[in-house]
Amino acid sequence: MKRDQKFFDMYTLVIGLLAIFAVGILVFAMNVASLTQGEYTTQTDEYRAEVEERLRPFGKVYLPGEELTADGPQVPPIEAAEPVAASLSGPQVYNEGCNICHGAGIADAPMLSDAAAWEDRLSQGVDVLKDHAVNGFTGAxxxxxxxxxxxxxxxxEVESAVDFIVEELRK
Ligand code: HEC
Known part of the structure; x- marks a missing residue:
């Protein structure tokens, strides 16, 4: 029984000290908090401005028609570059615009694969063929x-397609 009493006393003492320690920490924390964590609305304007500055979003989206309000880097629009019209190569033009008739003989067009149909045409010279291809031609x-x-x-582009046709026929 004596041993139990001794243990009980010790136990009470330790629990008591821990409780005092805990209350001490609580009081200390509340003190510190009252110095640093005051209500935001009761802070000085200066303090609030600083916080607002730190929380400010990095960017802002302006919708068409909206006035710019925030000052930031204003990027002057650069002049749009002129679109560069890349000209098509002979084979490209042929495949896109000529093959439909000259590949299959549509509208009785002389077929690229039919060398005989081109013999007389070639003898006119490439310049005439180019002229006919560019300006149109009604033949027999x-x-x-x-x-x-x-x-x-x-x-x-049309002329380069004619060059392509002539090259193909001479192969
Ligand atoms: C709608 C069908 C059609 C398309 C598309 C077409 N041609 Fe023709 N082409 C013809 C026909 C039909 C002839 C034959 C005309 C004749 O001799 O009576 C011809 C003839 C030609 C001739 C021979 C002209 C001559 O003096 O004998 C050349 C060169 C030619 N085409 C080039 C081209 C080129 C290059 C293209 C593509 C840019 C093209 N053609 C697209 C129908 C077409």
Whole structure:
């Protein structure tokens, strides 16, 4: 029984000290908090401005028609570059605008694979062929529309397609 009493006293003492220690920490923490964690709304304007500055979003999206309010780097619009019209190569033009007739003989067009149909045409000279391809041509077998009907092609592009045709025929 005596031993139990001794243990009980010791136990009470330790628990008591821990409780005092805990209350001490609580009081200390509340003190510190009252110095640093005051209500935001009761802080000085200066303090609030600093906080607002730190929390400010990095960027802002302006919708069309909205006035710019925040001052930030104003980027002057650069002049839009002129679109560069890359001209198509002969084979590209041929595949896009000529093959539909000259590949399959549509509208009685002389087929690229039919060398005999081109013999007399080639003898006119490449310049005449180019002229006929660019400006259109109505011959004995049918109607060759100017630029094959594709007005967006440049003269040079159509001419390079004729060069391609001539090259293919001479192979
Ligand atoms: C709508 C069909 C059609 C398309 C597309 C077409 N051609 Fe033709 N082409 C013809 C026909 C039909 C002839 C034959 C006309 C004739 O001799 O009566 C012809 C003839 C030609 C000739 C021979 C002209 C001559 O003096 O004998 C050349 C060169 C030619 N085409 C080039 C082209 C090129 C290059 C393209 C593509 C840019 C093209 N063609 C697209 C139908 C077409």
């Amino acid at each position: 077998v049918g109607y060759m529309p100017p630029k094959g009907g594709n007005a967006s092609l440049t003269d040079a």
